Amino acid sequence: MVERTKKDIVNAFNRLIAKTDFDQITAKLIAQEAGISKATFYRYFKDKYEVMNYNYKDLLDRYVNLESCNNYRDLFYNLFYTARKEWRYLRYAFNSTGVNSFQNYIFEYSKEMAERITKENRNGSGFTPEEELQCDVFCNGISYMYKNWIFGKYPITADEAADSLYAIMPETLKYYWFTNKGTVAENPS
Numbered sequence: 001m002v003e004r005t006k007k008d009i010v011n012a013f014n015r016l017i018a019k020t021d022f023d024q025i026t027a028k029l030i031a032q033e034a035g036i037s038k039a040t041f042y043r044y045f046k047d048k049y050e051v052m053n054y055n056y057k058d059l060l061d062r063y064v065n066l067e068s069c070n071n072y073r074d075l076f077y078n079l080f081y082t083a084r085k086e087w088r089y090l091r092y093a094f095n096s097t098g099v100n101s102f103q104n105y106i107f108e109y110s111k112e113m114a115e116r117i118t119k120e121n122r123n124g125s126g127f128t129p130e131e132e133l134q135c136d137v138f139c140n141g142i143s144y145m146y147k148n149w150i151f152g153k154y155p156i157t158a159d160e161a162a163d164s165l166y167a168i169m170p171e172t173l174k175y176y177w178f179t180n181k182g183t184v185a186e187n188p189s
Contacts, residue, residue: 006044008034010058013051018089022052022096049100052093056102057109064113072174073166080158083150094147106143111135114173134170141168 012034016025025048031041045051063069063078083090093102114135119126127135142165148154149161156164166174 005034005036005040008036009041009044010051010055013048014055014089017052017092020092022048022092022102047100049096049105052096052102053100053105053109056105060109060113064117071166072169073162076162076165077158079146080149080161083146084158087150090150094150103143103147106146107140110139110142114139118173128172131170131172135173138168138170138173 009030012030013025016029016033027041027045027048028038030048030051031038034041045054059082060075060079063075066074066078069075069078096102098104115126118131126132145154145161145165149156154161
């Protein structure tokens with residue numbers, strides 16, 4: 001029941017944001033769309049930002065855990081492929097602003113995921129200071145690039161966007177990926 005209600009809230013939010021500007025969506029509107037009370041909404045999420053960000057986190061986590069996702073290039077392709085299908089939703093989501101914005105969350109969660117993958121493959125050891133700097137710059141750039149691609153600034157395919165992003169990824173981070181075979185990709189250098 002708990003997961004079902006949470007999924008109903010997320011689905012209601014997705015239906016609303018596919019046709020409504022983010023600023024016009026309220027917790028009350030999401031609750032009405034989900035067929036629940038506003039109090040029930042607040043049992044699961046603190047606000048609409050948390051619903052929006054949960055959506056992205058769930059998507060990214062699912063892609064990372066796909067058997068066919070063996071490296072960051074595969075992950076980037078999945079994200080761009082989804083954006084091609086869900087562009088309207090994502091455009092409205094990117095209209096959120098401030099510290100809780102969708103763009104800021106993409107940066108934060110992308111960095112968190114890169115840190116987690118690196119730690120898993122370094123027996124708990126995280127980034128070096130240089131890698132942390134590189135990851136900050138790269139993950140912040142991802143959020144801007146993804147938004148710009150969704151808004152049509154770069155007239156390239158999902159494949160081309162994924163390849164371009166992977167090509168500029170810091171070499172020190174590219175190979176820290178836990179493959180579905182249980183091994184870490186080799187350092188290319």
